[in-house]
Amino acid sequence: MAQTYIAFLRAVNVGGRTVRMERLRELFAELGLADVRTYIQSGNVFFTSEETDRAALTRRIEEHLAEALGFDVPTMVQTVEEVAEAVDADPFAGVEVTPDVRLCVVFLSEPLGAGYEFPVRSPKGDWEILGATEGAAFVVMHLRNGRLGSNPATALPKDYRGQGTSRFFHTTVKILAAARKA
Template sequence: MAETTYIAFLRAINVGGRTVKMEQLRALFAELGLGNVRSYIQSGNVFFTADPTDRAALTRRIEKHLEAALGYPVPVMLRTVEEVEEIVEADPFADVEVTPEVRLCLVFLSEPLPDDYQFPVHSPKGDWDILGATPGAAFVVMHLQNGRLGSNPATAFPKSYGGQGTSRFFHTTVKILAAAKKG
């Protein structure tokens, strides 16, 4: 059976005073017996190979190991290279005019949003719009106000949403995908 290349999008890495060197993060993944472990930039993007398996169990195993080693929970959104490639190729932001005040973001989700969630969703402050979503990612346009990003679009998810998310700029996701494919 061929191994699958996964991309782990980690939340809570190198934000809020929680600093983790990528060398340490790669070592933690390698301790789990995962192959060809690599990382991309300092924001918690790890590539590795593993036998195709129960993704939920693999995610829990990684989260448990990271929490034990780092002392705090690290939510993991695990995707295959092919899944990220599908999102990038679909170009969910094709109709968005990019200006210096606009940032395009993907929020990788641990659970799909509820079926009755209606798009688009607009921030009351006008600082973001959620254009749509797949089961694994929400497509968010961020509008800079006074040169700064505003509130977190995940606050628009309904209170009944029990999942988590971590965001990456769309252009960064394209680079992450390219790095993961170099394998």
């Protein structure tokens, strides 16, 4: 039975790496993936596949995108159910949202690993990781002078060997709703 996946692409439509969503849909379809759709310009691709080896699927996507686009596109592939579990866990319960606070989900290519005691705070106080699942870390960003000090994915521990890409929590909720639409 086909599984519905969400591919969260890093570094798409930032820093001069412009890719039209129509082109992304074509590239995913070229891989034989079905029901390919995109959501907003930040590189969120929904598709279905019979593939059960997620690591192999991710490698195929990343290799195809790099070849077609001429630059690496780290890709974090999650099932709709996994994203729903992250959203439903209400990871930011109790966090006071102010104009200087941003709630972010950093989608991970591999789990953070054992040994992290949450919350993990930056020395400068500009971010804190409240917790994590196997596929996502929940980061609170504190704006300084009205600006984010860094990309939320930089909040990952220095010894983390995987990749990450971030989405605001409210955007993640919208991505999930869009992915659930048939």
